Amino acid sequence: MSRNLFCFSLQRSCLLSVYNRLCPKSRLLLSNSNMINYENVISSSHDEVNEISDWKALHRLSTALLKADTVHQKLERILRTVVEFHQTQYGVILFFDQGRDALTVKASVGLVESAVEGLTKVKPGQGCCGLAFAERHRVIIEDFESNDAVAQFRPWAAQHSFRAVYSTPFYDADGDALGVLSVYFDKPHKPTLREKELADICATTIALILDRDRSETELRRERDRRDQILGGMAEGLCIVDHNFNVLEMNDTGVRISKRPFYELSGQSYWALWPEPANSEVGQLYRKAMVERVPVHLENRWEDPTGEIGWYELSVYPIDEGLALFFRDITERKKAEEAVRDSETRYRLLSESLSQLVWRTDSQGVIVQGGESWRNYTGYKGDLQQGWHEAVHPEDREKAREWWQATLVSSEISKFTFRVLRQDGKYRYLETRAVPWKDSNGNIKEWIGSCEDVTTSALHEGELKLANQRKDHFLAVLSHELRNPLSATRMAAQLLGTSPADAARVTQLSEVIQRQVGHMSRLVEDLVDVSRVSQGLVLLDKHAIDLRTIVKNAVEQVTPMIAAKNHLLKMEIPVHECKVYGDRTRLVQVVCNLLSNAARYTPDQGNIRVTLAIEENHYLLTVVDNGIGIDPAAITEIFDFYVQAERSTDRKNGGLGLGLALVKSLVELHGGNVTAMSHGKDLGSTFTITLPQLVTTKLLT
Missing domain, CATH: 3.30.450.20 (PAS domain)
Structure with a gap:
């Protein structure tokens, strides 16, 4: 049964029974489902008119209770009906608050705020409301001024012009008092039997509403608890x-x-x-x-x-x-399957890579893994005494000392050393030993593994080499900057001491210009390195003649070549050699190769530049008979900060950036560069390969 249908049936049954008591002459006007036809009621007596009016009011109340949304709205509607029955303006409903052991106003009609405050926290047994609640029956005060039972409330009553009051308690289904319904009058008043019965009806209705609300609240709470449990x-x-x-x-x-x-x-x-x-x-x-x-x-x-x-x-x-x-x-x-797979995988891994797993007793005597060590190293001797024979001679004694120190320390330890693999190559193995201890902390076994870390070890070596190169480069940079700065500072000082000597001024100015030019080139190289490393080099590509590039580069380095009395020969085709590239950058590439050749070629040496055609590429070759390059250094000659071996007086200078820039710029043009030398003092050959310009490239 729905909530509204329940309330309607409850109110209808209550009102029918009450009305049959109040208006027996109209009993035939009621039926189980039909509304009352008020026009058929014929009565001339004043009591019958009041009874019909009361019934109408109760019927309106029942209908209103079906429409009200909250308990408070229902209480207010009941209270308005009560004061209407009593032809007064004042009424109040109070509930008992067990936590504060006092009555609290829940609804009021006609009472100002100060009047409501005076009734708040009324204790059981105090005043009309408290007496009705405590004694569980109706209490009537026909006149505040003559009734000493409520003497303490006379000031409050006089302040709000109340002369009379009566209170009716209401109860829950178990018979426990819930609160009181009180009606106030502005003049002395003795309630009639009709008023008392109507008040009882409304008080009972309040109890029914409260009981229904309590039941619905409990049902909602149970439903919410159930939904919460199921949802969680x-x-x-x-x-x-x-x-x-x-x-x-x-x-x-x-x-x-x-x-x-x-x-x-x-x-x-x-x-x-x-x-x-x-x-x-x-x-x-x-x-x-x-x-x-x-x-x-x-x-x-x-x-x-x-x-x-x-x-x-x-x-x-x-x-x-x-x-x-x-x-x-x-x-x-999945986890169980993963565990099974892991166990199987570990077993297969141990079988396939058993050379990396071993066990010894607490004293270091091999228990398991000896055969795997033999398979990995190819060692055939006594492992207990000679396992270290497969270790690199330079690491052998250190490995033995590490193992003895590990047995003494009883702690996890690891060590990396070189081991000769059965294929004849030395590999870096990182050996890790872990103690297996019993509950008393005594070692039962040592469990170890060997991991091939050759790649990381070599990488670490590369990092060390790169760091060394960086330090070397910084040293070179400081030296290269210090010399021109010293010369420039000295020239500037001399200019200040002899400003009248024109020839001297000209000479010193040339020195300053030459040294500043040298520093500018160093700075430009550093800027180019930064751009290349960050990928910020932008090429302004056009169709250009590679012969023109070579000629422009030769013009730029001619003073350097002439200063050392080098013999320069050029062999270039008579017809155009078109490439798609950046004119400035390609000139820089050829200039770097020519200046590099001039720098590392002794005075009166020979330098040759050749431009040739091979299939779809151009080959630009720069050959000198200078100091040459160590063949072992050929593979890294194009790395940044790498220089060929030079004399201690550093007369050739440079930062080791030129060839690295050449390689980067050539690759940005889709080509490549190589170096070749037969050794010290046997000269060097640098070859640039660039793709020929094709029609589709030209159109783009």
């Missing part, structure tokens, strides 16, 4: 009736099912999930339903999306049918 369950729950139709499912169940509940509600379980119908799962479900016994199992299941999962199922008989609890255990199954 990690397990899915599905309730099916005796025909296996789905009645209910919690949020977890809906989420696991991956279908909205409206698609599941009322549907046959076997229609929704036909797979287990004829399986072991279906048989156990039917057994639980027929025999009314719980069952438990694990089941592999494919959901509507095709995903495979594992579920733990528990089925319990209930009055409605069955409660099916199911938990997604896919992750657990």
Whole structure:
């Protein structure tokens, strides 16, 4: 039965019984379902008119109570009806607050705020309201001024012009007093029997409303608690009736099912999930339903999306049918499978890479892993005494000392040394030893592993080399900047001491210009390195003649070549050699190669520049008969900060950036550069390969 229908039936029954007492002459006007036809009521007496008026008021109250949304609204409507019955303006409903052991105003009509405050926290037994509540019967005060029982409330009554009051208590279903209904008058008043009975009716209605509200609140609380419990369950729950139709499912169940509940509600379980119908799962479900016994199992299941999962199922008989609890255990199954796979993988890994695993007793005597060491190193001797024979001679004694120190320390330890592999190559092995101790801290065994860390060890060496190069470069840079700065500073000082000597001024100015030019080139090289390393080099490419590039570069380095009396020869084709590139950058490339050749070629040496055509490429070669390059250094000659070996007087200068810039700029043009030398004092050859310009490239 719905809440409104319940209230209507309750109020209708109450009003019918009361009205039959109040208006017996009108009893025939009532029926089980028809409204009262007020036009058929014929009465001329004043009492009958009042009785009909009262009934109308009660009927209006019943209708209003159906429309009210909250308990407070209902209390206010009852209170307005009460004061209307008594032809007064003042009424109040007070509830007993157990926590404060006092009556508290819950609804009032006609009372100003100060009047309500005077009634707040009235103790049981105090005043009319407190007496009615404490003594559990109606209390009437016909006149405040003549009744000493409420003497303490006379000032309050006089302040608000109250002369009379009577209070009616109301009770819950167990007979415990809940509060009182009080009506106030502005003149002495003795309530009539009609007024008392009407007040009783309204007080009873208040009790019914409170009891109904308490029941609904408890039902909501129970429902919310149930929903909270079901919603918070990690397990899915599905309730099916005796025909296996789905009645209910919690949020977890809906989420696991991956279908909205409206698609599941009322549907046959076997229609929704036909797979287990004829399986072991279906048989156990039917057994639980027929025999009314719980069952438990694990089941592999494919959901509507095709995903495979594992579920733990528990089925319990209930009055409605069955409660099916199911938990997604896919992750657990995956974890169990992963553990099994891990164990198998470890076993296979140990078998395939057994050379990296070993065990010894507490004293270091090999228990397991000796054969794997033989397979890895090819050593055939006594392992207990000679395992270290496979270690590199430079690391051998250190390895033995490490192992003895580890046995003494009883702590986890590791050490890296070189070991000769059976293929004749030395490899870096990082050996790690871990003690297995008993409950008393005594070592039972040593468990060890050997990991090939050759790649990381070599990389570490490369990092050290790079760091050394960086330090070397900084030293070179400081030297290269210090010399021109010293010369420039000295020239500037001399200019200040002899400003009248024009020839001297000209000479010193040339020195300053030359040294500033040298520093500018150093700075430009550093800027170019920064741009290249950050990928910020932008090329302004056009179709250009490579012969022009060579000629422009030769013009720029001619003073340097002439200063050392070098003989420069050029061999270039008579026809155009078109490439697609940046004129400035390509000139810089050729200038760097020519200046590098001039720098490292002794006075009166020979330098040759050749431009040739080979298939779809141009080959630009710069050959000198200078100091040459160590063949071992050829592979790194184009790295940044790398220079060929030079004399200690550093007369050739440079930062070791030129060739690295050449390589980077040539590669940006789609080409490559190589170096070749037969050794010290046998000269060097640098070759640049650039692609020829094709029509499609020109069009773009």
